[in-house]
Amino acid sequence: MTRFEATRHVVATAGDAAIIASLGHPAYDLFAAADRDANFYTWGSMGLASSVGLGLAMAQPSRRVIVLDGDGSLLMNLGSLATIGWTRPAHLVVLVWDNAQYATTGGQDSATAHGADLEAAARAMNIAASVTVRTPAELDAALARTRVERGPWVIVAKVDESLPTMKPPLDYVFIRRRFMAAMGTEAGATREPA
Amino acid sequence: MHAAWALGVGVGLHAAGSRHVVLVPDNPLAHVIRVLADRHPDVRLTIATREEEAFGIAAGLYLGGARPTVMLQSSGLGNSINALASLLVPYRIPALIVISLRGDAGEWNAAQVPMGRAVPAICDAIGVARASVESGDLAAEVVAREGEAAFRTGLPRACLLPRRVTAPPAEVS
Numbered sequence: 001m002t003r004f005e006a007t008r009h010v011v012a013t014a015g016d017a018a019i020i021a022s023l024g025h026p027a028y029d030l031f032a033a034a035d036r037d038a039n040f041y042t043w044g045s046m047g048l049a050s051s052v053g054l055g056l057a058m059a060q061p062s063r064r065v066i067v068l069d070g071d072g073s074l075l076m077n078l079g080s081l082a083t084i085g086w087t088r089p090a091h092l093v094v095l096v097w098d099n100a101q102y103a104t105t106g107g108q109d110s111a112t113a114h115g116a117d118l119e120a121a122a123r124a125m126n127i128a129a130s131v132t133v134r135t136p137a138e139l140d141a142a143l144a145r146t147r148v149e150r151g152p153w154v155i156v157a158k159v160d161e162s163l164p165t166m167k168p169p170l171d172y173v174f175i176r177r178r179f180m181a182a183m184g185t186e187a188g189a190t191r192e193p194a
Numbered sequence: 195m196h197a198a199w200a201l202g203v204g205v206g207l208h209a210a211g212s213r214h215v216v217l218v219p220d221n222p223l224a225h226v227i228r229v230l231a232d233r234h235p236d237v238r239l240t241i242a243t244r245e246e247e248a249f250g251i252a253a254g255l256y257l258g259g260a261r262p263t264v265m266l267q268s269s270g271l272g273n274s275i276n277a278l279a280s281l282l283v284p285y286r287i288p289a290l291i292v293i294s295l296r297g298d299a300g301e302w303n304a305a306q307v308p309m310g311r312a313v314p315a316i317c318d319a320i321g322v323a324r325a326s327v328e329s330g331d332l333a334a335e336v337v338a339r340e341g342e343a344a345f346r347t348g349l350p351r352a353c354l355l356p357r358r359v360t361a362p363p364a365e366v367s
Contacts, residue, residue, distance in 0.1 A: 020254070040257065044280025048250030051242075052281075055254020055262070058214065058240070063258075079243025083251070087240060176257070176285040185259035 001136050002162035003097045007033045009139050010066065010095065013147075014038075017064035018056055018183065022049035024104030026068040026097055028164035037182035041168040041175055047076030050084065050094050057089035057152075060183065064091050064147075071098040071112045078121060081154070085126030090150040093143075094122075095157060103161045122154035130154040196232070199330030199359050200225035203292055206337025206353075207263045208234050211345065212290055214255050216240045216248040217265035222294040222360035226265065245270030249277035252289045261345050263290040268297060268310045271317075279320040282350045290341035291322070291352040300357045317352055324352040330359055 003025065011019070011034040020040045021027035026049075027041040042049055053067035074080070074096050084092065100113035112118060122130040129151050133139045139157055146153045169175060180186035203226045207215065215230065215237055217223060230237045242248035245266045252262035266274065271293060282289060296303070297310020317324040323343070327336045337353050344351040 018257075042281065044284070045250065045277050048246065048253070048277055048281060051247045051250025052254040052257070055216075055251035055256075055260075056258040057254070058238070058251070059255045059258025059260040077244075077247055077250075079247055080250075082243055083240070083247065172285040176287065180257055180259075183258060185257065 001134065001139070001157070001159055003099060003159040004029045004033065004162040004164070005136060006097065006139055006157050006159050007068065009136055010068070010143065011036070013143055014066060015064070017066050018060070018179070019066045019068060020049050020053045020056065021068045022046070022070050022073045024070070025164050026070050028167050029162070030068055031168035032164060032166040035168070037178050040179045043170065043172060047073050049073060050080040051077065053092055053094065054080065054084055054087065054089065057092040058087065061089070061091070063183070064093065065089070067092070067094045069094060069096050071096060071100060071118060072102045072110045074118060075111055075116065081122050081125035081127060084152050089152055092152040093146045094152070094154045096154065097159050098156050099159050099161045101161065107161070119154065119156045127152055127154050130156070132156040132158065134158045196229050197225055197330060199327065199333045199355065200229045201233070202330060202333025203337050204229040204234050205334040207290055207292070207341055208237065209334070209338040210290055210341025211261045212237070212263040212341060214238050214240065214260045215263045215265060216242055216251045216255070218242055218245050218248060218267070218270050220267035220294050222355065223265050223267070226292070245274040246277045249274050249282060249289065253281050253285070253287045256287050256289065261290070261341070263292060263341070265292040265294070267294045268313045269306060271313055272309050275316060275320060278322055278350060283321050286348040287350070288344040288348050289350045290337070290344050291350055292337065292355065293352055294355050294360055295357055298357050300361065313354060322350050322352050324354055326354045326356065327359055333359070
């Protein structure tokens, strides 16, 4: 299962869920799979995609929030698992594309190539709904469970690297405003004084 | 009995419409935590493992329609620079930031001095406007004003709490 193939499976069943993508290849593949208004592409802040997803899930308790993270990115912010395991938003799904490498920067090994287990890390941080999937069928089954069982979820998807073919726009304010319009929250920053 | 400055921070962030505070605690901010519990129970407090993470959570809160406050010690600004510079500022995601300063007058710990001294320069370098709370009595006004400005302009803004305000000599032990 390549990451792009797996990304297409996620967006096919995402409905109106918000999708927060970590910078680099996860964001590029999300854009190529489906450029939806409810996609939030990060272009920096490596490691923070799951934190952004957590904050969004806290503010929008009735909306499904899907995070597309990478193994290297989550390793940079493992504390996020502890905070998610504490705050426990039931509708947050953190997908970790685990290709065991820093693919965006040339394929250097990540720690998951040498024994680090992100599903076990999530369990250890009180996220019981944690699974590892290796095939499209397993991914689909896990995604189906996230729609009927309470989270928070961490799905570690073992994926093969696939070279992205497209990149999202570099207009960050456009990305943010379009996303907030999809969330119904765009007016917040621009209201005139009462 | 709450300190005037801590009461002011609570009143100010509440007046700016913030109902979510994300923080990594320090000793002065512990006073604000108690104020929020006592006086503003509608404010949800979330403790992050690291200040950078707190800014990521704050960004998500804003995307979801909330007005987030992030509270941290000056040391934690060092842990937060890339979150501010590559997420909040370029995407125009505002947050009210309350920074408890170390390293200024009265400091006893040399490990706190370099980051404490660097806070204004770092804020200026990455485009985060800052205002200093010069006395406890001014805290509510400054925090409310900076928060309102942050959420209206779509940019993070920082309120700096000097040690002479948060830890006056009589209270240092």
